[in-house]
Amino acid sequence: MTKPLILTEALKTALIARFTALADDEITLSHRVAEWTGHAPLLEEDIALANIAQDELGHGTLWMGLRTALDGSNADALAYHRDAAEYRNAPLTELPKGDWAFTMVRQYLFDAWEVLWLDTARQSRYTPLADAAGQALREEKFHLQHTALWVERLALGTPESTRRMQAALNQLWAYALALFDPLPAEADAVAVGLLPDVAALQTRWLELVRGHLEGVGLNIPSASPLPYSRHHHTEHLPPLLADFQRVARAFPDSQVW
């Protein structure tokens, strides 16, 4: 029989840090995806990306809810009133939306990470996390199905679409790998079965995405470590937040949206 879990302050801090990182990934990526609304190459894709953006924002709300249950903070205040230096998203999610190939490759690499993270988190000994992961996974599988097909379609499409896919992959690969950087205080929470071990996830992720990408003729680039991290963002995050937070900051006292 496993020992009952005691949620020490240190473990609580680790959970809060991970929930914040997850929420910030979802919020920023959702915003980038939503930038296609009204601009996607096909009506069906316009709708698909609006759906995906809405799902990711829903997941952001789930993660924020888990965090606020632990520390009593306010989700809206966190989303709308933190500056770039306080955001903990991975740099991958803040990069400008680029072309269609860039958007699809990023979303595919992110979806694969998210699906694997959620799949493992369903076993978490922190029940609220296990429940939320089960809920989000049911939605996330549709994203991965969709983006995996687009990766295939574009990689095997025309010389131009293949060229754009390879260029996007070259640019994004190091950023995607950085999704698996462990958070500073996470090791103990992993050891007691609260959070997934991101190093182990990376092995599964590499197997999954390598197989798919190489299977459609793309080359996995070599990657050197990024000069950016969840604590040190690119120059692209402040303008994203300025756009995303504009209305909330203009009307800080509003109660109903």
Place this chain on the structure above:
Amino acid sequence: MTAPSAQTYWDALRGVADPEIPVVNIVEMGMVRGVDIGEHGVQVRFTPTFSGCPALHVIRQGITTALTAAGADAVTVENVFSPPWTTDDITPEARAKLETYGIAPPAPNDESSLFMTLEPDAVRCPRCGSFDTRITASFGSALCKRMYVCQACKEPFEGMKSV
């Protein structure tokens, strides 16, 4: 005056329609997990469907309005995520209503295929009943739906995702 019974409240909740598919109500869609009558009013245990669904706010308001009208002094709506909502929770009656309304009901959910299943389930055309259908868009007008076309009767239709 005697306080309303749990049955009264359940009946009232059957009057709360799904805002995006108004032909079905939230009880038959499996979103209501429990109704508890306590000292501080009525507590409804509610399971959200899709986490980003904008209709959830409307549904929560609808619950409060319906139970207040049925005689509740105070209503709280508590989110319950465990076990997560699945389309298998939709009752056979609601499935029939969806089909009559023109939305193909969801196929049974397969827990073993939570990810990396690229083959969609066979979906029956709600108009002519043919299984000769194909997906035209994997996302639709709401988070819970996708788009199909029937190759037998040529009619486009919506189908509920199986989650």
